[in-house]
Amino acid sequence: MKAIKYSLAYQIILVLCALVLSACSSNDKEQVPATIFYGGEIVTMEGDMPEYVSAVVVEDDSIVFVGNKEEGLKMYPNSIEVDLKGMTMFPGFIEPHAHPVSIGALILASEIIAPHEWRMPHRTFPAVVGKENYLAALKKIVEAKEETGETVLVWGYHKSWHGDLTLKDIDLATGNIPVIIWQRSTHEIYLNSACAKKYGIKKGILKEKEQVDWENLHFWERAYQEIKGGALQPFFGDEKVYKRGMKRLTKMMLKNGLIAMSEPSFPNSKFETEYELLKAETDSANAYGMYLIAGFPEQFVMGKSNEEYKKRIESLPQYNTKHIKFLPNQYKTFADGAIYSLALQLQDGFFGCPHCHAEWIIPPKEGKELFDYWWDQDYKIHIHITGDLAFEKYLQFTEAAMERNPRENHRTTFHHIGLFSAEQAERAANLGVEASANPYYLWALADKYSEVGLGPERAQNMVAMQELVSRNIPLSLHSDFSMAPAEPLTLAWVAANRIVASGKVMNPEQRISVFEALKGVTTDAARTFEMENELGTISVGKQASFTILKENPFKTAPEKLKDIKVYGVVYKGRLIENK
16 A cells, blocks of 8 residues: 655654554554655664655654665555655754753743743743842842742852842742742752742751851751752642743753653652652653653752662662563762852862862762762762762762772763863763763853852863863763753753854854764763663664754754754654644
8 A cells, every 4th residue: 555645743643543543553563554755855863964864654653664665655654744845854852961840840830030031831031240230130030029929939040140148138028929030050049038938948957967058048958958858848839839830841851852861860859759750741642752760869958868768769669550660770860069050079179169069969978878888889979079079979989999899881960060070071071981061051150150269271171072072981961950041952052052142152162963962862871870772762663752953963054953943753653743
């Protein structure tokens, strides 16, 4: 039978019908129509350079054929035919490190006052710079919410752009409405007096005695984690707010061509709340998968020993669904403080920044004990690292572990890596360490941190990705949403151009190729959480999830990468148009 041709818009309905027929015909597979995609530029991302095929055939949720269109139609003659009409189809874009619920959805559902513009699915928030402007914007938000009496969360504050905030400043701007100011890093919060009163926050309620300024109701790193999971849990566990944010998260995923997201250190708040919200929204959307890795925040809040927490990790696959997968034998831990708080650990200290305070989220002694335990359990270890001193510490931990208990293909992965040297990259390569970088650090921070924090030389060398790629270190690109927009093409654009917020190019020698940048959001992104056998390339046997672009990134000027529009995605064989 000759394959059937339809308009691209109508093809969506036909593919949905095929899936329904598939569900109703499980005992009669020959009646289930396959779907053939053709008529565009199909990039497999296999190999070391762009490789193209003319057709891909999908059956159920898997790729069953990759190659020549005529051969595909010969093998699957009853296929539904999807003409890409000259567009470009990639393996589905992947976000290898983000926080969809307790950070992402909560920010999507809340107010934003940040140094840079934020384009969210429901609204664009303008950039705000300067202390007076920040406090004026804060006052305007609170006044608009005054009638509700609800706690107001405002994300995006950064001292380098907005100046020092005291409790007096915040109280004058916010009055009697409970307000939480979530610093840009989401590693620290400021409360107003009304919020402290509402949630019973006062001296003596925390086990953590450091990383807190009671005079200004300012909490960071471990103290922040404790108060967020304790006294503030009634707010940070509010399902109504999260549900609103999760709907917006789904729109964001589709808009940016994402078919999968991994969260290292799930959950960041309460397991039951985050899991149920994630399950409900992914089931409803049927448009992307979530891959979850357990880790330190939950273990810390629960107060479990390593042995107890290992049993918990082993129990988590019982919660797997069609769209959620808990990844066994992986663990997320933390080194130093947030780069957006200028709390990273630096080998040569801060530049022109007397207020900067380097922090360890987990001090090195305890950090090494955690690392050694999970290493000896043959786990893949993911580590939050921002500064070059933290990079150095965990190289040393890895070197010692390899000498004591050698492991092949351990794939220990350093995440974020704002600053490191060529010598450190060489040692990482020799140790088999892999990397997942946030290139947006460079775009958002290099200008300001050149003046305060790092100084010109270190700031221009932030996230030096060529040092990794040239040494064949697998490198994925992530947003750590919402530390950066969850826009894979924007991340690739920064990596390939090293253009920063001011428009300058910072250290062009550290640019990577467009191909390497796109590997970072496809092939190597899947590798970061060990799902490269299912995702990341277009090849037979892998999941039938693709991103369809209106232009080919390899035939577009690198500086235009972020402007390429996403037509839609195919998720497990289901074609979804971006409207």
